[in-house]
Amino acid sequence: MAEPSSSAPPLDVAGGVRGVGGKGSPARPAFDRRHAWLIAGMIVAFMLINYADKSVLGLAAVPIMDELGISNSTYGMISSSFALLFSLSGLLVGFASARISSRVLLFTMAVLWAVAQVPVLVVASVPALVAGRVLLGAAEGPAASMSMHALYKWFPADRRGLPSALQISGAALGMLVAAPLVTWLITGFGWRSAFVVLAVTSAVWSLIWWWVGRDGPYGGEAEGGEGAHRAGSETAGASCASAPPARLPYRSLLLNGTVLGSIVAAFGASWALALSHAWLPAYLRTELGMAPGGAATVISAVSAFSLVLLLSVPVLVDTLRRRGRSARWSTGVPQGVAVGVAALAMASLPFVDGRGAHLVLLAVAFGGHAIVFPLHYMTASAVVPPLRRGAVFGVVAAAGTLPGLVSPYLTGHLLDFAGTRSDGYAQAFLLSAAVMLVCAVVALVTIRPERDARRLGVG
Template sequence: MSDLASSHPPSSTAASRATTRTRFWMLAIVCVAVLINYLDRAILGIAAPSVRAEFHINAATMGIVFSAFSWTYFAAQVPVGALLDRFGNRVIYFLALAFWSLFTLAQAAAGGVASFVGLRLGLGIAEAPCFPANSNIVAMWFPRKERARAIGAYTAAEYVGLGFLTPVLFWLLGHYGWPSLFIVTGVIGMLFALVWIAKYRDPHESQAVSADEIALIEAGGGLTGKHVSGRKFSFADLTELFRHRQIIGLLIGQFSVYSTFVFFLTWFPTYLASARHMAWIQVGFFASLPYIAGFFGILFAGWLSDKLLHMNVPLGVARKLPVIMGLLGASTIIACNYVQSDAVVVAILSFAFFCQAMSSSGWSVLSEISPVGKLGLVGGLFSAAANLSGIVVPIVIGYIVQATGSFVGALAFVGGVAFVGAISWIFVIGELKPITMRHHG
């Protein structure tokens, strides 16, 4: 803590700022970035009918356009995790924001399938640093007992755009056409990139944080020092991480967590329209309800996890219980196969998505098990596992529906994957403790 002490000497000024909580301002900046991130990746789904009509794109080809984002997003996770460990959060996040907003803006001028695919591939690469960096930032800025709620706050921002801002996007689409969606969100993102580089600092760089707040974060296990970044990537590190059951269990679990989310992002509206025969106006209304439920689910999970820690419940139980509850709850999506009422189906789906959002709180575990200087790399692996499901799940569901003519098997698949994730969290991960590396990059 010597570098921190010199940067933030105790003083009457610092003492007077003890109640000014800089960490929450940094979290607010992250939340806005996540909201923009998810809007930029999701708006193609809203624009798709108009885009398909204008460029005469069939459903199969549109599926390729949709999948392009996940391919590069998945492939870039480990490299960007290594970049975060090497160069830190502020600069990498700024570049990510600027470039993903530029790729979003450029989609307004796309002239067909090839240009859309190329720009979606670029968007996937540019957005890849977001969640590994978010995990780093929370580990740096928040004591252990506040981390789950902090992660819950920025994860909830995903659902704000999807659940609450969808009507605004449909209004833009109706009045100004599909390019307006990409122009508005792209420009907003580019402007916010300037806000980010001006306002965000890691704890050891910040002039706003007081010595007392730094002491509070460090006493709670916050990783505030310069040693958190600056480490070079080594393939030996990557190989060794896969030797630990904690990593394997987390990756299986995160694939399962995101599988339910991918179903809702891709096939959910089609399920309501084709399997439940709802009118498209109903689909638009009902499709927003699970996202709103998810918004409250992730906030509840963060509150529950930190509350358990405050009650002196062991760390492993406090961090793992909300995720396990969420995965088991998400598996109830299978029950939709056995009810007739549309209202009951939407209620089941909303409950399943509430639980899926609870299970997203697994990010809080990374800072507990990551080797020193490798949090970005571990976060990259964790995010890669999630986004592997973004490649696999839509294809598997499409094959099941095509082969059977029904969503019964598809829902069973999604629920079954969630259950496997719960088993992994219960039996594979084991004790939450820092991994000791024999190789250091």
């Protein structure tokens, strides 16, 4: 696409129009700091509940398996069923986000999270567990991408590092808070009590969000669809009408190296995350001989390590970007490095005997990849216009989270068919490390936001 003429308003890296202060030019929306951070706080709570819902099955794995008499493979199948509709729903809702407000989308998701906890409370059985996990996965599939999309509507491009980190930190906070709390509920009141508490929490959040949530001014279309943007574009000047960035075909947006590299980085990180949610609590109890409270403490420590990374690295990224460092080196390379380092720690787990060294490696393997999740949204948004952002985020999230469909079941299968349980975990860790290393290399090579933004005409 040709460079904009001097008469056209300049475009920011995400394809939005920057106010130039001239007569007739659209001014950049004012930054409403108070409401923006209120929305950020609600979204952090949203993500905290999201990850508590995801982790409850893993935290209750041992008592559920004992009570229902299910095998490792069956438990792995139940855990993987969460991902059956996860990616598909993320994809579909991503495309719908251009026409449905973030307020409605997030409210609907939270209500469904509450409903998804009900089947196993009515009948404690494998089919009920599967039904609840499938519904929960369908309702949580769009959660990360759509909450990030909602957040981006309230923050301009040069202020998104910290809020993005806080959004993703909801995951670490979810484990940091949920692991001891849910474990306390399970040991003190039975595993069903955790499902009840999470259902009530989701319902309460949805009511508060319906009251305070609304779309912000940085979505390109605010609450409307493309029609509103086209009307605004006509008043902004005919020079953008020939090939407005917001009208770029999805094929061009999805098949450039930066978006593909972001997906692959998320795939590698999600492989470790899915393994952690499904099997880390059981591994700590059965292989390391920890009591429920000790296992919860280790999981909280891993989450705390993730939280430190999430709150420090993206803020550093914003600083580097404001000082003129390229997006490739400030947001792209760290993704590949994080997944690669986590993979090396994962590969080392079967060969380390000392308890202290083992726990350090667990923290790096299952927590060191955390920074990928805010950064992969930032790199993708750098080459995607705002009106296409929700849909592209949905595709990125859908493809990047596919490991949830494979990793838990495959691990359960390895555990059942290996010579010993320890051999099964060793095989699972080595396979995970291999997948993650490939993803790390691909991300390092392909993520180049400035180059791809120029090629697409949005830079």
